[in-house]
Structure formats: C-alpha cells, structure tokens
Amino acid sequence: MRQSLLFSRTQRKFPQNETFINTKLLIRAGFIDKLSAGVFNFLPLGFRVLKKIEKIIREEMEKIGGQEILMPALHPKENWQTTGRWDEVKELFKLKAGKKEFVLGPTHEEIITPLAKKIIKSYKDLPLYIFQIQEKFRNEKRAKSGLLRQREFLMKDLYSFHTSKEDLDSFYEKVKEAYFKIFERVEIREKTYLTFASGGTFSKFSHEFQTECSAGEDTIFVCKNCKQAINKEIKNKIRNCPNCNGGSFEQKKAIEVGNIFKLGEKFSKPFKLTFLDKDGKEKFVQMGCYGIGLGRLMATVVEIFHDQKGIIWPKEISPFQVHLIPLGKEKRIKETAERIYNELIKEKIEVLYDDREKTPGEKFVDCDLIGISLRMVLSEKTLDKKSVEFKERKTGNLKLVKIPKAIDFIKNFYAQ
C-alpha cells in the first residue's frame, strides 16, 4: 500500500478529548475515527489489525472443532421474551418497525438455541461447537475508555452443545487452552490471568480472562502464593485462595479480554432444546458460551505495547509486515524503492510504502506512531552499500542488509 493513497491521516497532536492511551494513539495514528461515544469507524490500518485478530481467533476456534456461521444482528422480540431477557436486560437497543419489535443483538443465545433445535435431534448430533465473529450492540449507560467499552463492537461468540455436564466440562477446558493460545499470539499471555468469577446471570461460576493493565476497569486479586486470580465478587465472599488456600492477594487493575460460561440448561430449557439419548430418553442439551471482543483486545494490546513515540504492534497483528521508507530526492533512491516495493508485493509481503514527499523527520515520526513491527529504510547511505536498513520497532535494533537479501530477512523475521 502506498502511504500517499492511504485513507487516513496521522495527526500531529493527540486528540484533546481523549484520555485513554488506546484511543489517543489509535485516533492520532489514523487507525480509527470516533463517530460518537462508543461507536467507531475502523480505517484501513485499524481494520487490517482487526482482521488479523479475527484470523487468529478463527484459526484457534477451528482447531478445537468450531464451525463458523453468521447470525443476524436484528432479533425478533419474541426470542427475547422466551427467555425473559426482553425485560431483564437493560442495555438492549430496542426498535420498532410498524407493529413489529426488534432487538439489536447484544449476544446470541436467543438465536443460536432455537437454531440448534432445528438440527439437534439425537445424541448422535452432539457435541457441536458453533461460533461467529459478528457485530454486537449494547447500550452501555456509559461508553468509555475508547475501544475498551463500545456500544457496537465485533465479538467472537462460541456456543457449545453437549449431551452431559461432563462433556461440557471437558470442552470448557479445551476452550481455556484455545483462549490462552489466542492471547499468546497477540503477546499478552504473560499478563493474562484466568480469573474465577461469579455474579453473572448466566451461571454461578464462570471464568474471566483478565489482562493486567492500569487502564483496566476491573480489579482482580492474584494469590501471591499460586498466582490464581479471582474477581471482586469472589474476593468479597471468601477469605483464602480457592486454589491453594493461601491467604494473601495482590490487587491489580485488569481488562476483561475474554469470558467463558457454563450455561448448562439455562437456555435449552426455555427453548426446549432437547435430544434423544441412547436410552431413548429425552434430555436437555447442556450448553456453554465463550466470548472475546475483538476491538477490546486490540485496545488492550495498544494499552500494553506502546512508548512515548507510538504503538508497538505484536508481529502477528502488525497492520503491515514492513514499513518501507525511502529518504532523499535522488532519482536512484526513488527508483530502487519502487522496485523493492513491487518485489515485496510479488513476494506477498504486506508493505506500507511511504512514497510521500515528506522530510525524514516526518516519515520517522509517523512510522513510530503507526508502529509496524519492522521498518525498512532506503537512503543514499544504505544504497551506497547496496543495502537497506531494518529497524525493529520493539527493540530498536538496527541491521543493514544487502538488498537481494532483504526479502529473506523479512520472511525470517516473521518466521521466528
């Protein structure tokens, strides 16, 4: 992509209205644009990151047997009346068209359960793991913290269907592992705690994935002895660590990047989602649900990985793999840059090419702000040595590489 054509613009100053670093940086660097509180446009840079996060999540969901579908955002009122949540849930966006009333879906138990009912008849149809990556709507009383709390947001929601609690339990463990794998790939695994939680309407106990971060809205308590984390509600109820019985906790601010629930029969009952077991008896399907907000995950990454100059994207979700920056007006530099750019494209390397007529300072400032993992500079100095200079955004490490070896260097960098 030629930067001169990119549909976004970096800003010299941080937006005045924003206090959270994720929003400040993402807006200033041209990844997102705010339409209204909690509602954002994703520009090419931001959308690329979002799609990469989506890809990671999709891969990990498919690895545990998930089948991807797409459910609508527009839900008939009746489905929500069946579970009683039409009246219970305060954050619903409700709308009326003529006499017909709808909900903009904040989650999809009300849709997936009756849908599954059309397919699940026998124990032979189970288990099933169905997920989607789709837009959710929640009328938060107070949208805040930028992408951390949106009113409309992309979410991966996985629903699982089982013949027994035991089977649900074992799949639940698999999802935990898949989630940690996802967080590992966006490089926040070390800061992410599996946290005992309660207090939900869904079930007595659930787990949250909480990423330690000062910008977080949640407070978690981490056992100093065994590192088990619990949330505030649990902390209020108990004295000792439920895992090791140790007694001292460290309090941390955290962002809930994922959650997993054992729904049991909570939704299969109202929708009468049953199956015939081996013994010919009709039984309720055991369900689980598992969510990850993509925008929130993106914002969490920015909150954790940035410096004074800008964002530092983890390799796997860097909007581009390499930021090619030619310096100097010399014809040979421009020509070489164009040639390298075309070769990179041919090699299917994602490249942002700063072909703008800007001074080196401006190009570098924008480059650091945008935070692509690898910078590739071509200048008189490097060209005299038939080389380009690579700089890793994360470490600042510099390396001069002969031009014919540049593509291998990039591939190698991303292979590690």
Added chain:
RNA sequence: CGGGGUGUAGUAUAACGGUAGUACGCAUCCCUUGGGAGGAUGUGGACUGGGUUCAAUUCCCAGCACCCCGACCA
C-alpha cells in the same frame, strides 16, 4: 442513571461585551531529505436555542455533544 468538566477552522490553541488571531494541516509555487526544515500566496472557524445588552464568540439559562468520577455491565 447521579455528580463534575469542556464545547472557537481538519487538528492544537489565543484574546476579547464592539463579529476572531496564531501554529500545524490542506491548495499552488520556490526550496529542502537520517528524526515533525524555511519562504510566498491562498483555503478555512464561535454546538443549538432562548435571555440580558445599543451590541454576545465572550455574561446568564436550557438543550445537545464529548470527556471524567460513581452506579451499571447478561
């Protein structure tokens, strides 16, 4: 939903009861290329409504929007 704050150009800001100035951006041109260079010319602005006043961007009230704190968060 309660409390507080802020609304001036695309962005960041200044002054002012007498209708707005600067920087960056953007456009054209000159010049310039290893860390937001310089010059010239141009472009572009008071959230909305009401009140006070001879006169309101400025003071007062209401609404709206955004931000923050709290409550809420299936």
